[in-house]
Amino acid sequence: MIDYIDANKDEFGVEPICSQLPIAPQTYYAARNRPPSKRAVSDEETAVKIHTVHRKNYGVYGARKVHAQLKRDGHPVARCTVERLMRREGLRGVSRRKGPRTTVPGPFSERPGDLVDRRFTAPAPDCLWVADITYIRTS
Known part of the structure; x- marks a missing residue:
């Protein structure tokens, strides 16, 4: 609040600002003149x-x-x-940890086609098999 009053006291004055805020003018002046802790x-x-x-x-x-x-x-x-x-x-150290890298797109080469047309529900058992191999290392 003290910074706000400092920024606007030339335009409005200390007492009118303090009357709108929950602070007495004496409190503002005491805080301004107080040495740092x-x-x-x-x-x-x-x-x-x-x-x-x-x-x-x-x-x-x-x-x-x-x-x-x-x-x-x-x-x-x-x-x-x-x-x-x-x-x-704003100082931070550098972390050695590496988080999981889920998807790393490779170079644009020929990729297999989408055989299920993004419909992952099957009309009956054993009609459609879908798997997610995102977390499996394949290298």
């Missing part, structure tokens, strides 16, 4: 160190490895704090 100051210092570690390791370190590196460098910080700050700064 200890957590905000330490978060900024830690964020700079996280950026340094992340960049030094080619952007592949995730929160666990960044936390371990900061601990080795003598900067004790909780892992949840590292996770929160990395999320806030």
